[in-house]
Amino acid sequence: MSEALNREYIVSEEIGRGKYGVVYRCHSVATGHCRAVKSINKKLIENDAVDSQCLRNEAKLMQFVGGHRNVVQIFDVYEDDEFLHIVVEYCGAQDLYQRITARQVFSESDALRKMVPLMEAISHCHSLGVAHRDIKPDNILFNNYNELKLADFGSAECFHTGEPMSGIVGTPYYVAPEVVAGRDYNEKVDVWSAGVILYIMLAGIPPFYGDSAEEIFEAVLRANLRFPRSVFGSVSSEAKDLLRRMLCKDVSRRFSADQVLRHPWMRTGG
Template sequence: MTGLDYTDGNYSDLSNFLILSSKPLGEGNGGAVYLALHSLSNKKFAIKTTAVNKKTYQNFQREINILRSITQHDNIISLNGAFENNNQSYMVMPFIEDGNLLSNLSKNGRYTELQARKVTEGILRGIGHLHRHNVVHRDIKPENILIDKRNEAKIADFGFATCITRPSSLTTFCGSFIYAAPEILSHVPYGEAVDLWGVGVTLFIMLGNYYPFYDRDERMNNHIYQYKIDFIPKYWCSISSAAKNLVADLLTVSPHERPSANEALNYPWLEHKKN
């Protein structure tokens, strides 16, 4: 098995890093993520690592190739380096101190519309960039959205991401069940629209502080097309109609009727941010 084929100077040598805690920052798809100090720059980084075998190696290599294939974007986590050491694969990425969106919500409670609007705009800009590069993330959820000190969103964890060559040509069942789009759960070919469903669930959680489809389980898959969004008044009475309209359209069961990332950015609720 050949080594990972991406290096970036001093970020490709494990001896230049000090793992600061044995407790991981989180468990990403395909590996744990640890906080590390880069001795040469004295900067903190997040390092994703997994044991090397044929399957994990291929998954890691795919994730690296995807991150390399897209040009750098403010709303997508960047890759500083990747390497192997003692049958472990490593990916080096910037450390975002404020953590992910889910932990932020758990700590601070539901977002105001102003906060949610800024985060949603960043997610949509990042997704739009991915889709222009023919990349589908397939696991958009609060755990995979990092929030920096300026409340800017960065899309992370590309373990399920893949390239798409034709519309609705993907068939792999993947992602996280409570965030997965209806077309994935229904085992029909799908495409970029699954990422917009993930944005809709994420926005719903930011504003409502609960999961829109929390009670669904595998026995309900046959009834996927009957799903209706329940805007419980005690949580949503103070939320604007413009915000709820965007949520509802992103959570449209038919993928062909969901707005694209660029279309969603032109919705009145997000247009309001520019005024």
């Protein structure tokens, strides 16, 4: 551990592990507040220029979009010869992936309580010219007050209005068709991913699926959105209308994050 980190924080138990590093719980020496520190082994990324740049961008972009109540806050960054340490807000409750796995299907009112803060976080990022590019339940955390926090900006990228982005990033079930197709794209890829999350919360199944990543990508490219009566029989027409507008293959017709927030279902819960 960095000497500077150890002066400012008391690092305790491991709470997570990823491809390049470990996440620990820690406490501020000055305030006693509980935080999390993501410690990245630089030796593991030195031969991968793309991942190395992503990890360094993550800290910068988190600082840039920080300040919104539904985005995980970053407090400190420390770097030494061996490690990059990023100290962030501690979110100790179950993430959305764990909640979906436990509950499988959400009522519309419960889904609404997740979608409003999620879309507010996405809208905030987009207003600052940042696309997250990996919106998925695993990256949607909750703190001990059950407040939603958008996390993991390792795939995020800055964009300028009217200028496209490129590069295949994201996770199979949640990635937008234009990304899979290898075309240039804009920030509305985040809206597509959020739409997939809403569909899964209401139906308990993903809208586009397959037995392998290749089959999933093929289904995403077809973008044949269906609402099986067996699972959508009790879902309101307003909710289905919003899903059609978020999971629209035609990007020009797909809603922006702000348009999603103004949709009637988001205002009333269906």
